[in-house]
Amino acid sequence: MLIRTATRQDMESVRDIYLSALDAGERESISQLAVDLLTQDTAAPALSWIAEADGIAVGHIAFSPVTVKGSAERIGFILAPLAVRPSHQKRGIGSELIRRGIDRLSEAGPDILLVYGDPGYYGRFGFDTSSAESYIPPYPLTYPFGWQARPLGDWTPPASALRIECAAPLNEPALW
Template sequence: MPDVRRATPKDEAGIRAVHQAAFPAVERESVAALAVDLLHVLSKPETFSFVAVHEEDIVGHVAFSPVKREGTAEWVGAILAPLAVHPDFQHRGLGTRLIETGVEAVTSLGGRVVFVYGDSQYYGRFGFLPEVAEPYVPPCPLQYPFGWQAKPLVAADDFPTPGRLDCVPPLSDPKLW
């Protein structure tokens, strides 16, 4: 079973390769570039990634970066993006482990919400819900609004104030949304 550990900048080539292998041709280069760019982001709170490693090869990757209320330093939580598991290693629970490990890390940093923009069939099983994300306006217009979901990490009373969100520069590209 592959190990899951924190990624470092030395993992750049493996992270790029796993996204190139997992995503369809139309988006693989932009997602791989995003994954690599996020590895080098210096943010507060931190941007971090986890990798799944099998015999020294990276076979899975997920990144979490902070989101803030637009124009403020108020930390709302993190966004999970991107996520990929190499096709040869899919359906073994690795995607689940990467998501759960990252969500735990965001929780222990004090994050209140984790956002994701993706397939609700997949993310719904982890407690990501469109209705939780709905009061928070993503940084760019969405091509698929139903893909905008969030998982609460705190009780509803402690939710961040609704409003527009800012994210780290590599994710602020309208083509990714």
């Protein structure tokens, strides 16, 4: 398996990964989110990786910057979205994409990595709900127990809770 940086040229492969991996209720919106994060032109773009097996894109992950509401100061990243083609699931590809992202982000120096997902899955990578308590998501959460964080480096919780802002493609209430 090869893990490499995703580029604009991967747009259709990224879309296909999400369309194949997710159920009908979310495949369209999450595949569009992944493509929008991949193609957005901003000063602080999302970091995005593709997993390839036999020359075919089989997995994708994105990490986009998170700022404090009303500030341009980046305080961390949010992991969203992540998918692996059904034909390649249960082979550790998603786990490897997460680990690779955590390693690269740890080198880059953000304080915190956030995720909104299954605690049973993301807990294996050091995410927990208590670390996320200091960060208020941009919209009310459908499943509050899924809001988690993983400190990176020498993290000190903020003195008071911070309302965060995400990249524009994540600023859709339906995603939360």
